[in-house]
Amino acid sequence: MIWLRRIRYALWGAVGIAGFLAMAIMLGWWTVDGPGARAIRNAAPASITEIGGPFTMTDQRGRTITDQDIRGKPTMMFFGFTSCPDVCPTTLSDMTGWLEALGPASEKINAVFVSVDPERDTVEQMARYLSLFDPRILGLTGTPAQLEQMARNYRFYYRRVPLDGGGYTMDHTAMVYLLDRDGRFTSTIDYHENRQTALPKLRRLLGAGSAG
Amino acid sequence: MTRMRKFLFAAAVLAVVGMSTSGASVAKAADRMVVERAWTRATPPSAKTASAYLVLRNAGSSDDRLVRIESQVAETIEVHSMTMDGGIMRMRRLDAPLTIPAGGEVRLDPGGLHLMMMGLKTPLREGDRIKLDLVFERAGRVAVEMPIARLGATEPPR
Incomplete structure (x- = not known):
């Protein structure tokens, strides 16, 4: 027993x-x-040297664009989506204003808008949307996998959030990244940062670009 | 959750209707809500969402709540918050109706609280105007007409 x-x-x-x-x-x-699992893609990077690297996306004219295509000039890069009602159009108009204010120097800088909404932001949609801003702004969209790769390398965050009554919005990183001519991250311009501080940052970036 | 919200909402509406029909609390002159600086922005061609901004000034002697927003321009309009945290932008519906304190004001400005218009029937064109009805618990229905500023504007058009 x-x-x-x-x-x-x-x-x-x-x-x-x-x-x-x-x-x-x-x-x-x-x-x-x-x-x-947290969808967060390292919103606060451990080290700025980790930001950057390869990507392959499609621009608003249907051309394939990689990280190599934006080398040689410093870059300002912003993340958003075309049906974003507030921060995206505001920042793209800021970018348009900065390019104007830079004058001839604006030819020596890339302005890039990366869509975090591949589902709705087709090449045609990007073209229509970006026609409302400075024509020099390069709009990048891609497949979900291409976007994921870019987000991993560039450490930006995005997440789809359903709205009541159908539809969805996106949470996303909403600062402008500044990269040097070698594609290395240098600093950011924050949302609502005024022209007095944003422009000197861009001029500094341009200066460093031509000297280095 | 949504059923619970719907129930609470229905209960609130019934309560308001009940009170006003019984004559206990017919919107008095004191229950006034002043709407100022109302505006929205133009939207890109196929946009389904837009945000609108305004200032609500409660000229009444009791707190009031914005219970509903109606308009022909969009299927749903809600009060949403926008927050920036570590460089990440998030927009969410408010959990409870927006309260405007007696004698106080609530500002809906870019980068913060806003009216989120979802399911736009047509794109908003710069220079046009749109009409909205704000329904308050005490002040009742307040009609608002707002101008459409350019896309990317951060202030109402002059």
Whole structure:
């Protein structure tokens, strides 16, 4: 009888351990790869040298654009989507204003708008949207995988958020990145940063670009 | 959750209707809401969303709440917040109706609270005007007409 009881205890013990392991594995999967995983793509990068790298996207004229195409000139880069009601049109108008204010020097800088909404922002949609701003602004869109690769390398965040009654909006990084002529991250221009501080940053970037 | 919200909303509407028909709280002259600086921006050709801004000044002697916004221009209009956190922009619907304190004001400006117009029937064209009805718990229905500024504007048109 005592043997039977021991076997029973041992079996229950095994069930307990198996259950614990199963739960641990489930929990691990849930928080790392599963629905509990955070969509955040490193919003606060550990080091600025980690920002940058390869990407392959399509511009508003249907041309393939890679990181190599924007080398040789410093770049201001902004992330958003065409159905964004506030921060995106405001920042693109700011960019348009900065390009105007830079005068002839504006030819020596890339202005890039990266869509974080590949589902709605087709090449045609990007072309229509960007026709409302400075024609020098290069609009990039791509497949979800291309965007994901770029977001990983450039450490920007985006997430789709459903709205009531259908439709969705996007949470996204909303600062302007400044990259040097070698594609290295140097600093940012924040939303609502005024022209008095934004323009000197761009001039500094241009100066460093021609000297280096 | 949405069922709960719908229920609460229906209950609130019934309460308001009930009170006003019983004559207990017919919008008095004191329950006045002044709307100022209302404006919106032009939208790109196929946009389905737009935001609008205004200042609500409660000239009444009790707090008031914005319970509903109606318009022909969009299917749904809600009050949303916009926040910037670590360079990340987020927009969310307010969990509770916007409250305007007695004698106080609430500003809806770019970069903060805004009216989120979803399911736009037609794009908004610069220079045109749109009409909205704001429905308050106490002040009742307030009609608002707002000008459409250029796309990317950060202030109302002059």
